[in-house]
Amino acid sequence: xxxxxxxxxxxxxxxxxxxxxxxxxxxxxxxxxxxxxxxxxxxxxxxxxxxxxxxxxxxxxxxxxxxxxxxxxxxxxxxxxxxxxxxxxxxxxxxxxxxxxxxxxxxxxxxxxxxxxxxxxxxxxxxxxxxxxxxxxxxxxxxxxxxxxxxxxxxxxxxxxxxxxxxxxxxxxxxxxxxxxxxxxxxxxxxxxxxxxxxxxxxxxxxxxxxxxxxxxxxxxxxxxxxxxxxxxxxxxxxxxxxxxxxxxxxxxxxxxxxxxxxxxxxxxxxxxxxxxxxxxxxxxxxxxxxxxxxxxxxxxxxxxxxxxxxxxxxxxxxxxxxxxxxxxxxxxxxxxxxxxxxxxxxxxxxxxxxxxxxxxxxxxxxxxxxxxxxxxxxxxxxxxxxxxxxxxxxxxxxxxxxxxxxxxxxxxxxxxxxxxxxxxxxxxxxxxxxxxx
Numbered sequence: 001x002x003x004x005x006x007x008x009x010x011x012x013x014x015x016x017x018x019x020x021x022x023x024x025x026x027x028x029x030x031x032x033x034x035x036x037x038x039x040x041x042x043x044x045x046x047x048x049x050x051x052x053x054x055x056x057x058x059x060x061x062x063x064x065x066x067x068x069x070x071x072x073x074x075x076x077x078x079x080x081x082x083x084x085x086x087x088x089x090x091x092x093x094x095x096x097x098x099x100x101x102x103x104x105x106x107x108x109x110x111x112x113x114x115x116x117x118x119x120x121x122x123x124x125x126x127x128x129x130x131x132x133x134x135x136x137x138x139x140x141x142x143x144x145x146x147x148x149x150x151x152x153x154x155x156x157x158x159x160x161x162x163x164x165x166x167x168x169x170x171x172x173x174x175x176x177x178x179x180x181x182x183x184x185x186x187x188x189x190x191x192x193x194x195x196x197x198x199x200x201x202x203x204x205x206x207x208x209x210x211x212x213x214x215x216x217x218x219x220x221x222x223x224x225x226x227x228x229x230x231x232x233x234x235x236x237x238x239x240x241x242x243x244x245x246x247x248x249x250x251x252x253x254x255x256x257x258x259x260x261x262x263x264x265x266x267x268x269x270x271x272x273x274x275x276x277x278x279x280x281x282x283x284x285x286x287x288x289x290x291x292x293x294x295x296x297x298x299x300x301x302x303x304x305x306x307x308x309x310x311x312x313x314x315x316x317x318x319x320x321x322x323x324x325x326x327x328x329x330x331x332x333x334x335x336x337x338x339x340x341x342x343x344x345x346x347x348x349x350x351x352x353x354x355x356x357x358x359x360x361x362x363x364x365x366x367x368x369x370x371x372x373x374x375x376x377x378x379x380x381x382x383x384x385x386x387x388x389x390x391x392x393x394x395x396x397x398x399x400x401x402x403x404x405x406x407x408x409x410x411x412x413x414x415x416x417x418x419x420x421x422x423x424x425x426x427x428x429x430x431x432x433x434x435x436x437x438x
Contacts (some may be wrong), residue, residue, distance in 0.1 A: 001140030002096055003024075005099065006043065007027065007028050007432075008025055008026065008027055008028060008157060008264065009025075009026050009027075009028055009030070009066065009108040009109065009296040010022075010023060010024070010025055010026070010106065010107055010109075011023070011024045011025075011026055011037060011063075011107070011108065011109040011110070011111065012107045012109070012110045012111075012124065013110075013111050013113055014111070014112045014113070014122055014124075014134075014231075014234070015113055015114045016056075016112060016113065016114040016115055016120050016122075016230060016231045017025050017056075017113075017114030017115055017116065017117075018114060018117040018319050019116070019120070019122075019136040019138075020134075021124065021134035023132060025361075027279070028066060028150015031108075031109065032065075032066065032262055032433075033063075033064075033066065033079075034063035034065065034067040034079040034081060034108075034109055034428040035079060035081055035092060036203075037061060037108075037111075038082065038090075038092075038110040038111075039081075039090070040088060040110075040275075041059050042058075042059070042061075042062055042081075042082065042083065042110050046058070046059050046113070047084070048083045048162045048268060049083070050227050052227045053083050053084070053224065053228070054085060054224070054227045055228060056114055056115040056228055056229060057111065057113075057233055058081065058082055058083045058224060058228050059111045059112060059113045060080065060082045060111070060112040060221060060224050060225045060228070060229065061080070061081050061082060061110065061111045061112075062078055062079060062080045062081070062089050062102075062109070062110050062216075063078070063079060063099070063102065063107070063108050063109030063110060064076060064077070064078065064099035064102060064103060064108060065079075065080065066108070067241045067245075067249070068099055068100070068102075068103040068108070068243075069103045069241065069250065069432040070245065070249040070250055070255070071249060071251065071252045071255050071267075071347070072249065072255065073271055073346055073347070073349070073350070073415070074346065074348070075099075076097055076098070076099040076100040076345070076346050077094045077095065077096055077097070077098070077099060077346075078094065078095040078097075078098035078099040078101070078102065078184075078200075078216070078222045078373070079092060079093075079094050079099075080092070080093045080094065080095070080198065080216045080219075081093075081262060082219075082221060082222075082224055082344075084219035084220055084221070084224070085194045085219075085220045085223050085224050085228075086195050086219055086220035086223070086397075087219060087220075090136065090246050091218065091219035091221075092218075093201060093216040093217065093218040093219045093221050094216060094394065095184075095197075095198065095214045095215060095216040095255055095344075096344030096345065096346065097202065097214065097343065097344035097345025097346040097348075098182050098200050098214060098344075098345060098436060099186065100182075100345060100346065100347075101180045101181050101182040101236055101237040101238075102129055102182075102236055102237075103240070103243070104124035104126060104179070104180045104181075104237055104238045104240050104241065105124050105132065105236045105237055105238040106127070106238060106240035106242075107124065107126065107130055107132065107236070110124075110234075110236075112229050112231055112234075113229070113231050114229065115228065115230050115412070116138065116231060117138070117228065118139060118140050118141075118230070118232040119138070119139045119140070119141065119144050119226075119230050119231070120136060120138055120229075120230055120231045120232065121136070121137045121138075121139060121164055121167065121231075121232060121233040121234075121235075122134065122135070122231065122233070122234045122235070122253060123135045123164075123167075123168040123171055123234070123235040123236070124137050124234070124235070124236040124237075124238075125171050125172065125236070125237060125238045125240065126237070126238030126240040127238060127239060127240065127243075127308050128239050128240060128241070128242070129239060130242060133171075135168065135171065137167055139232075142231065144160075145188070146294060147159050147160055147162065147163050148187065148188045152166075155390045155391075156187040156188060156390035156391055156392055157185045157186060157187035157389070157390065157391075158199075158201070158213075158242055158389075158390060158394040159235070160185040160186070160187070160232060160233055161183050161185050161199070161200075161201055161208070161301060162186060162208075163233075163367035164183050164185065164233040164235055165183060165203075165208070165278055169206065171235075172206075172235075172237050172238075173206075173397075174239065177205070177206075177250055178203075178205055178206035179238060179239050180235055180237050180238075181203060181235060181236060181237025181238070182200055182202075182235070182236060182345070183200060183203070183233060183234070183235045184198050184199070184200045184204060184216075184234050185198070185199055185200070185233040185392075186198060186199070186222040186223075186225065186226045186232050186233070186234065186392050187199065187222070187233060187389075187390065187393070188391055188392060189222070189223075189391045189392040189393040190222035190223045190225070190226035190227070190232070190392050191226050191227065191404075193220075193223060193393070194220045194223050194398045195216075195220045195223065195294050195393060195394050195398070195432075196220060196222035196226060196393065196394075197215050197216060197217040197220075197222045197392060197393060197394040197395075198215065198216040198221050198222045198223065198225065199213055199214075199215050199222075199389070200213060200214055200215075200391065201213040202214075202343075202344070202345045208428045209342065210355075210357075210358045211342075211346070211355045211356075211357065211358045211360050212342045212345075212355065212360065213360060213389075214344050214345070215333070215389075215394070215395075217394035217395065217396060217397070218394065218396075219361070220394070222392055229371045230418065231387065233400045234241070237313075252267070252268075254359065255267045256268070266284045266389060267373075268349055271348070271349060272350065275350040275352070277292045278350045278352035279341075279349070279350045279351060279352065280336070281295075284296065285332070285336070285352060286331070286332055286336055287335075287336050287341070288335075288341075288352055288353075288354040288361070288362065288363075288367075289352075289362050289363035289364070290331055290354060290361045290362055290363045290366055291331055291332065291336055291354065292386075293297040293327070293363040293367075294323055294324075294328045294331070294367075294401065295328065295364065295392070298317075299313065299316040299317045299319075299320045300316070301320055301323060301365070301367070301370065301371060301401040302372050303319055303371035303372055303374070303401070303429060304371075304372065304374055304407065304425075304427060304429045304432075305372060305373075305400075305403035305404050305406065305407040306403075307407065307429055308429060311429060312336030312429075315318060315429065315430065319371070319432070322432075323371060324373075326376060326377065326434060327334075327370065327376045327377065327378060327381075328369070330377070330378040331354075332354075334356050334378070335355065335361065336354070336355050339356045340354070340356065341353065341354060341355070342355055356378075356382075357388070358387070359386065360380050364395075364396045365385050365388075365395035365396055365399065366381055366385060367399070367401020367410075368395065368396045368397075368398070368400050369381055369384040369385050369388065369395060369397075369398070369399035369402065370394075372399060372400070372403045373399055373403040373406060374403070374406060374426065374427050374432070374436065374437070375437045376407045376434055376437050377434060377437035377438065379438075380437040380438045381437075384399075384402075399410070405419065406425055406427045407423070407427060409425045409427070410425055410427035411430065
């Protein structure tokens with residue numbers, strides 16, 4: 001294609017020790033995107049490979065690529081990269097839609113450096129002229145834990161989002177309206193484990209869209225920012241829209257013209273056709289990663305900490321019947337039929353987020369904390385997933401850990417009393433009943 005991005009990018013260094021923001025202009029060839037910027041920081045500047053993962057030199061980097069700001073879907077995923085405290089090596093995690101407000105903050109990349117004495121909450125706001133305002137608030141550990149325990153009817157990372165909103169939302173008001181902004185936070189798991197994640201809920205017109213949240217879950221990036229930098233929340237947004245391209249791909253008419261020349265199809269039509277699974281797949285009469293994967297995998301769906309791979313074909317089919325006739329049926333009746341779909345914050349036609357009340361249902365967390373943990377009922381899975389998300393764990397990682405613990409108890413390698421359980425564990429796939437989900 002003939003699109004040329006800007007030849008320079010802007011990086012913001014958020015110093016948690018000094019509560020300051022430093023801005024640097026970088027040539028694009030030095031940092032083409034958020035991953036190359038993170039590699040520049042870790043390999044050449046901070047040399048994080050020389051220290052332990054929770055050292056403050058292990059800067060948490062996040063940002064978007066050079067086409068952010070265009071009318072191209074998927075280019076506003078917020079990409080996180082650093083040395084993972086879970087895997088120990090350089091790792092990448094991402095969060096859907098959360099980079100669009102970063103673009104409006106006038107920043108391509110952010111690196112969190114240093115370590116705050118108390119826990120830190122930061123806010124960045126970009127103006128139309130490209131200037132950036134920053135604010136900081138320190139919070140002691142007890143106050144932070146009190147917020148996690150409960151704040152305005154929310155708990156955990158959701159409560160911290162609400163608290164951060166209350167402290168800084170006026171920064172993102174433009175006369176009578178709210179400008180585009182987002183808040184990323186951690187939960188209590190980030191303070192105490194190595195697989196805490198980073199969460200963000202879509203904010204529209206100054207209001208949280210309940211259930212429309214997204215996660216940078218892989219790699220323990222929440223644990224890194226909380227323990228290495230003692231930073232627990234960052235708000236960002238603004239009114240900047242000054243990036244230019246050789247062709248005005250901010251205009252959907254221009255984008256459509258390019259795609260019609262290249263693919264003989266309008267851009268939106270091309271995306272909808274290519275993203276059938278995420279929007280709605282008429283072949284399986286379901287939608288999203290949960291609906292389509294659960295429909296297609298059939299008897300090969302993993303369950304009971306992967307014990308299902310050792311079962312006979314008839315046993316696997318009997319277990320899948322619990323999914324098809326109950327777990328998947330609930331999803332289709334409650335979400336697909338009424339079309340309670342939403343986006344991650346991207347201006348995208350796929351509406352891949354499948355919402356039931358406050359629950360966003362993707363395949364991986366609802367499989368890991370679903371059939372793989374011996375749960376084949378949506379109400380039981382919702383309780384499990386929501387509690388794990390409130391704590392700020394990566395739900396996929398937690399689900400695989402919990403299923404392993406449950407199998408250990410089932411096989412006598414652990415006693416329930418050793419980990420504080422009162423109830424017996426029903427984790428035998430050959431004698432399982434649907435009510436055991438709860």
